[in-house]
Amino acid sequence: MGKPPCCDKSNVKRGLWTAEEDAKILAYVSNHGVGNWTLVPKKAGLNRCGKSCRLRWTNYLRPDLRHDSFTPQEEDLIIKLHQAIGSRWSVIAKQLPGRTDNDVKNYWNTKLRKKLSKMGIDPITHKPFSQILFDYGSISSLPATPKPPLIGPFNKTLNPTTTTTMAKTQQPFSSGAYLGQQFQFQTPKKPQFFNEQPTTSSCSSSSINGGEGLFHFAASSSCCSEQRNGIEPFSQQCEGSSSDSSFDSFVDALLVQDCEIKGSFPEILDGCFDY
DNA sequence: AAAGTACTCAACCGCAACGCC
DNA sequence: TGGCGTTGCGGTTGAGTACTT
Numbered sequence: 001m002g003k004p005p006c007c008d009k010s011n012v013k014r015g016l017w018t019a020e021e022d023a024k025i026l027a028y029v030s031n032h033g034v035g036n037w038t039l040v041p042k043k044a045g046l047n048r049c050g051k052s053c054r055l056r057w058t059n060y061l062r063p064d065l066r067h068d069s070f071t072p073q074e075e076d077l078i079i080k081l082h083q084a085i086g087s088r089w090s091v092i093a094k095q096l097p098g099r100t101d102n103d104v105k106n107y108w109n110t111k112l113r114k115k116l117s118k119m120g121i122d123p124i125t126h127k128p129f130s131q132i133l134f135d136y137g138s139i140s141s142l143p144a145t146p147k148p149p150l151i152g153p154f155n156k157t158l159n160p161t162t163t164t165t166m167a168k169t170q171q172p173f174s175s176g177a178y179l180g181q182q183f184q185f186q187t188p189k190k191p192q193f194f195n196e197q198p199t200t201s202s203c204s205s206s207s208i209n210g211g212e213g214l215f216h217f218a219a220s221s222s223c224c225s226e227q228r229n230g231i232e233p234f235s236q237q238c239e240g241s242s243s244d245s246s247f248d249s250f251v252d253a254l255l256v257q258d259c260e261i262k263g264s265f266p267e268i269l270d271g272c273f274d275y
Numbered sequence: 276a277a278a279g280t281a282c283t284c285a286a287c288c289g290c291a292a293c294g295c296c
Numbered sequence: 297t298g299g300c301g302t303t304g305c306g307g308t309t310g311a312g313t314a315c316t317t
Contacts, residue, residue, distance in 0.1 A: 016285070016311080038302070054303075055286065090305060101305070106284050109307095 013047045017056055021046055025053060025061055059102045066098030070107055078104055079112060083126040 028044035034057070038050035046053060059065075070078075074096055081092045087108075089101035096104065113123040120128050127135075 014287075036302075049287095051288095051303090052286075058304095059285075087306070102285080105306075110283055 011047070012041070012049045012052070014049075014052070017060075021048065022056070022061060025057055029057065029061075059100050062100075064098060065100065070099075070111075074099070075107075075112065078108060079116070079126075082108065082112075 024044045024046050025040070028040060032043070037054040040046070040053045041048050041050055044053070048056075077095060078092055081095060085091055087105070089105040089108075093099050093101040093104045116123040116126070120130070122129055122132055125132060
């Protein structure tokens with residue numbers, strides 16, 4: 001026996017909400033407050049699933065919600081937080097008054113991912129595509145004796161050295177200039193092939209503009225790998241953040257960068273990584 | 276003007292966590 | 297402590313709209 005559905009789907013209305021239904025939810029909440037959503041449809045006179053009512057309230061009807069467009073400052077903050085914690089939309093949304101996790105998630109998926117990709121930044125790792133390709137190439141030269149595993153919860157794998165370094169490297173986030181900082185930090189010389197029109201060379205940019213994401217790009221990477229000239233190796237960017245002066249792998253580099261970013265949001269991320 | 280395609284975002288789905296008994 | 301109901305969350309879907317051909 002599987003888990004029973006939250007309500008009988010054949011007997012409840014689905015799809016877009018009408019103004020009348022919205023009014024019933026609003027009236028109910030103003031009279032009774034928010035609580036036990038499974039009872040709301042019956043008490044409010046709605047032929048809807050309680051879960052659907054809760055979603056409608058939290059994502060649309062709440063009086064503290066904003067319905068205007070995202071500002072550049074909000075955009076920057078979303079990108080920065082996504083880089084720090086990934087797709088934890090509820091955590092990100094809490095830093096944006098009046099925005100819901102659904103808002104943030106939709107905005108990321110429809111706008112920001114594409115924006116980053118067009119800038120030559122992988123929206124998953126937040127690193128320039130060219131650097132990822134270089135690091136990807138370096139994986140094949142990993143040492144024979146592996147380090148202790150680093151993949152996993154950050155606060156369980158960080159050693160004291162790294163934690164101290166995070167505190168040292170912690171930078172207050174100044175909203176509004178993130179994208180510029182991102183490029184200054186990671187790409188002293190902007191990888192030109194992402195910002196120029198396609199040329200007649202075999203390194204067509206069609207895969208960048210058409211499909212986004214690292215792996216799509218990587219499929220056409222072999223001819224462009226030399227383009228990483230001018231990109232600082234990641235180990236140099238995070239000077240002193242590891243016990244070694246250089247990283248043995250792409251994964252190590254990513255983890256150290258993430259640690260540094262997380263250090264920028266101690267008040268937000270406190271406890272978020274207690275797995 | 277019509278058809279096809281791309282985009283947006285509200286809503287849904289399913290799972291995990293939480294809280295109460 | 298285990299069962300059950302509720303809530304929170306992230307991923308996905310699909311209807312409506314905008315844009316392109």
